[in-house]
Amino acid sequence: MDAHKLKDTPVILFTSCKGGVGKSTVCANLAMAIARRGKRVLLIDCDFGNRCLDLITGMSDDVVYDISDIAFGRIPMERAILKDRRTENLFFIAAPYSFENSMNAFAFKAVVKRLVCSASYDFIFIDTPGGIGDPLTLAADVADTAYIIAEPTRAAVRAADRTSEFLATRGVKRRRLIINKLSGTSVDKAKQEAISIIDTTSLRLIGIVPYDPEMIAAGNKGALVDEMISRNVTSAFDNIAARTLGEGRKLFDGIRRLRKLR
Ligand SMILES: Nc1ncnc2c1ncn2[C@@H]1O[C@H](COP(=O)(O)OP(=O)(O)O)[C@@H](O)[C@H]1O
Numbered sequence: 001m002d003a004h005k006l007k008d009t010p011v012i013l014f015t016s017c018k019g020g021v022g023k024s025t026v027c028a029n030l031a032m033a034i035a036r037r038g039k040r041v042l043l044i045d046c047d048f049g050n051r052c053l054d055l056i057t058g059m060s061d062d063v064v065y066d067i068s069d070i071a072f073g074r075i076p077m078e079r080a081i082l083k084d085r086r087t088e089n090l091f092f093i094a095a096p097y098s099f100e101n102s103m104n105a106f107a108f109k110a111v112v113k114r115l116v117c118s119a120s121y122d123f124i125f126i127d128t129p130g131g132i133g134d135p136l137t138l139a140a141d142v143a144d145t146a147y148i149i150a151e152p153t154r155a156a157v158r159a160a161d162r163t164s165e166f167l168a169t170r171g172v173k174r175r176r177l178i179i180n181k182l183s184g185t186s187v188d189k190a191k192q193e194a195i196s197i198i199d200t201t202s203l204r205l206i207g208i209v210p211y212d213p214e215m216i217a218a219g220n221k222g223a224l225v226d227e228m229i230s231r232n233v234t235s236a237f238d239n240i241a242a243r244t245l246g247e248g249r250k251l252f253d254g255i256r257r258l259r260k261l262r
């Protein structure tokens with residue numbers, strides 16, 4: 001099962017078979033947090049036919065080509081790779097605007113393989129749509145790591161477990177949980193909630209992100225964590241960035257009072 005996996009550049013999927021849990025938001029903001037630590041990160045939107053990472057990253061006006069243009073040799077690869085205006089270290093490839101049946105596993109894997117082999121990036125992040133369908137299968141075949149996003153609801157945690165089981169069968173060895181939209185009043189209560197979630201899943205936790213209305217406003221504007229004010233949000237992404245880079249960092253470092261769900 002492992003022979004087809006790509007080596008060298010770590011390829012991390014952001015996934016859950018449940019929609020609306022914050023996959024795209026967490027993927028884009030963690031990419032920015034890691035880019036701000038001096039690592040080169042390439043974001044690939046794999047939500048074929050329903051792309052939104054270009055909006056969340058604020059790059060929608062710059063998108064001309066997408067990953068299918070590379071896959072089918074319509075343009076040289078570099079022309080579909082957008083460079084972020086805010087940092088030197090963040091890059092982006094859009095998903096096709098409309099669903100392309102022809103975007104098959106072979107073509108997709110060939111593109112990701114070329115990007116991995118180019119050794120131009122420290123990380124490749126792939127944002128996947130909800131559901132256990134073709135895009136997730138494609139993405140799973142090129143990744144060794146998945147960050148599975150769950151909200152603190154029973155349905156989302158169950159979806160995270162199901163997603164993890166599916167990814168295990170596709171050979172994605174490193175599967176980690178991110179609890180997003182953690183709300184409440186005190187950090188102690190949020191910690192209790194995180195513990196009760198961990199208790200019901202077999203996944204290991206890589207990080208938590210608090211619920212914060214600023215994330216919704218930023219997502220609509222195309223602003224990322226580098227332009228956010230909320231210390232809770234900036235700390236949360238820096239914590240996960242540090243843990244992704246293998247540094248020891250407390251889960252709730254820098255996180256103070258949490259916001260209540262609106
Ligand atoms: N930590 C958070 N706090 C508040 N809202 C959030 C948070 N994370 C995501 N959201 C919001 O949740 C909605 C769904 O997020 P999105 O990233 O599009 O989910 P998915 O990609 O899983 O479908 C968006 O409106 C987004 O702004």
Ligand SMILES: [Mg+2]
Pocket residue numbers: 023024025047052128129
């Ligand atoms: Mg999404």
